[in-house]
Amino acid sequence: MSLLKPFSKLPGLNSANILLVESEEQFQQSLADALVEETTFTVNVRLAKSLPLPVENEESRPRIDLVVFIINLTSELSLQSAEASLKCLDPGYFLGKVCFMVTNARSAAAPVERLDVARKLAASLHCPLLFAEDQTPDGVTNATERLLTILKVAAGLVPMATALYLSNLTRSTVPPDIEQPSFN
Amino acid sequence: MFKSVSGFCLLRPISTPDMERHRNSVTSKSKSYRMSYRSSLGAAASRLGLTPALTGRRLDTRRRAPKSHNITEKVNPEQLALLTKTEWQLSYVTPLYRFRHTQLKSYSGQLSAFIAAGKQQGLAVEVFDPQTAFRVSFSVVQGMTESDDDADTVLIQIHSKPLFARQDEPQKTVWSGLLTCVNANPEYLRSLPEYFICLPLFGSSGAEGLTALVKSWFQQSFDCCFGPLEISHTSLQWLMALWTNCHTESSIQHLKMIWTLPAVPPLQVTYTVNPEDAWELWSSVRKTRDKRGGEEEENCIDIEEVTSFMQGLKSHFYRHFKLDLSAGSLNQVSTALGSAKSSGRMKISNSRYMITTLALLTECALFKMPI
Numbered sequence: 001m002s003l004l005k006p007f008s009k010l011p012g013l014n015s016a017n018i019l020l021v022e023s024e025e026q027f028q029q030s031l032a033d034a035l036v037e038e039t040t041f042t043v044n045v046r047l048a049k050s051l052p053l054p055v056e057n058e059e060s061r062p063r064i065d066l067v068v069f070i071i072n073l074t075s076e077l078s079l080q081s082a083e084a085s086l087k088c089l090d091p092g093y094f095l096g097k098v099c100f101m102v103t104n105a106r107s108a109a110a111p112v113e114r115l116d117v118a119r120k121l122a123a124s125l126h127c128p129l130l131f132a133e134d135q136t137p138d139g140v141t142n143a144t145e146r147l148l149t150i151l152k153v154a155a156g157l158v159p160m161a162t163a164l165y166l167s168n169l170t171r172s173t174v175p176p177d178i179e180q181p182s183f184n
Numbered sequence: 185m186f187k188s189v190s191g192f193c194l195l196r197p198i199s200t201p202d203m204e205r206h207r208n209s210v211t212s213k214s215k216s217y218r219m220s221y222r223s224s225l226g227a228a229a230s231r232l233g234l235t236p237a238l239t240g241r242r243l244d245t246r247r248r249a250p251k252s253h254n255i256t257e258k259v260n261p262e263q264l265a266l267l268t269k270t271e272w273q274l275s276y277v278t279p280l281y282r283f284r285h286t287q288l289k290s291y292s293g294q295l296s297a298f299i300a301a302g303k304q305q306g307l308a309v310e311v312f313d314p315q316t317a318f319r320v321s322f323s324v325v326q327g328m329t330e331s332d333d334d335a336d337t338v339l340i341q342i343h344s345k346p347l348f349a350r351q352d353e354p355q356k357t358v359w360s361g362l363l364t365c366v367n368a369n370p371e372y373l374r375s376l377p378e379y380f381i382c383l384p385l386f387g388s389s390g391a392e393g394l395t396a397l398v399k400s401w402f403q404q405s406f407d408c409c410f411g412p413l414e415i416s417h418t419s420l421q422w423l424m425a426l427w428t429n430c431h432t433e434s435s436i437q438h439l440k441m442i443w444t445l446p447a448v449p450p451l452q453v454t455y456t457v458n459p460e461d462a463w464e465l466w467s468s469v470r471k472t473r474d475k476r477g478g479e480e481e482e483n484c485i486d487i488e489e490v491t492s493f494m495q496g497l498k499s500h501f502y503r504h505f506k507l508d509l510s511a512g513s514l515n516q517v518s519t520a521l522g523s524a525k526s527s528g529r530m531k532i533s534n535s536r537y538m539i540t541t542l543a544l545l546t547e548c549a550l551f552k553m554p555i
Contacts (some may be wrong), residue, residue, distance in 0.1 A: 074513060
């Protein structure tokens with residue numbers, strides 16, 4: 001099985017490559033359109049439904065600086081597909097080059113237990129967990145800005161900061177009473 | 185709003201004993217009322233200043249298997265018929281201030297006057313026919329409480345009476361409502377200050393205009409808040425498992441699920457399972473976990489059993505139709521014992537399991553309540 005490796009290729013000059021993985025393939029489109037608007041450096045956005053990525057593009061694919069898993073909490077399949085895709089990433093990615101983005105967390109159709117699972121997943125992998133709102137353009141803009149902050153560090157464009165250093169500050173934690181049932 | 189709750193909780197350890205004595209009568213009541221579920225259950229971490237997670241509350245992961253309660257003797261048959269034949273739209277209610285079960289007659293009068301006033305003002309015009317008058321009746325349903333701490337269930341009915349009717353013409357019930365609390369957490373009930381009654385589950389059936397009027401009357405008279413109660417995916421799974429568990433005692437006749445898949449156009453799947461097959465699947469799931477012995481364990485159902493039951497049904501569907509139901513959302517579960525929709529509509533058709541179903545719904549209502 002081909003793992004996606006973080007340091008097997010050379011980086012590009014003043015550019016950053018981001019991979020958005022989403023099983024519904026909806027939010028990634030609007031997010032990609034907003035991400036390429038960035039002017040200070042070149043952002044290359046790659047979209048995928050799940051990992052592993054097709055072998056045919058192995059040669060032409062640049063070095064991926066940040067992998068973002070977009071999980072829609074209203075669908076169980078989204079979470080399962082993200083969990084399955086995690087196995088196809090080289091462990092080197094988990095030193096600050098992976099990020100989880102969760103949408104529809106406040107929706108009534110999203111049970112609280114699914115958010116717990118996503119939280120525990122992000123906390124066990126020491127990755128940041130971002131909450132995004134995908135229906136309005138403002139929400140997309142906010143999500144883009146947050147991703148760009150992490151992307152700049154992961155691509156090495158910020159002096160004196162590395163992805164591993166940033167991950168110590170941004171990694172998600174699980175609240176201490178998460179396991180405690182409230183009743184009886 | 186929630187930040188101030190944690191602020192209140194912090195005051196407790198800091199104040200000295202002398203200040204306590206002065207403040208006790210005035211502030212202790214409001215403090216204990218503000219003591220949310222999180223802190224009342226000894227989640228000490230939240231009192232020490234860590235951000236109390238709003239999502240720190242969880243539904244039970246283990247439940248007792250439903251016992252059939254024969255409540256037909258204890259409850260008035262007319263009221264029971266009303267309870268089992270109606271499909272209720274559920275909401276949650278915050279605790280009611282100074283609601284007394286002894287004053288129901290005066291409440292009926294007040295609510296009738298309120299509805300008549302609403303009619304005069306022109307609210308909810310579609311409901312009000314100029315020829316009819318409304319009469320409200322509040323009644324207590326005895327025999328539905330599981331523990332002594334629970335308040336008695338209150339049933340509200342609005343009858344319409346044409347102004348020029350004959351004496352013997354029967355009155356039609358145009359709207360019914362239900363306020364209930366079954367098996368709520370006793371610690372929470374004890375932490376409520378005086379004069380507050382906790383009846384967190386509200387069901388309504390009838391015209392929307394009348395529902396809105398009744399809710400606004402309750403909000404004005406008892407200083408409470410209403411909110412919609414959706415039945416989450418997990419609760420629907422629990423209901424499915426609990427009903428299937430009762431198959432040996434009273435047959436469920438069929439297990440029907442309605443899923444919506446996000447295709448273009450959205451695809452609606454109705455998945456009906458034969459009761460015997462559902463029972464076989466459920467008992468095989470239970471058997472694999474039955475390695476621990478003992479009476480107590482046999483009656484408890486874990487959330488893992490419920491999820492593996494659901495997983496078995498979904499993988500069976502996938503094997504035949506190549507459609508993964510995880511991609512969609514479960515909208516409705518129904519058996520002969522009742523039906524539940526994710527939008528919050530609930531019908532309990534069998535009186536024997538009414539208590540346990542209402543207990544689960546009370547827990548959902550308490551879970552969803554902001555305080």
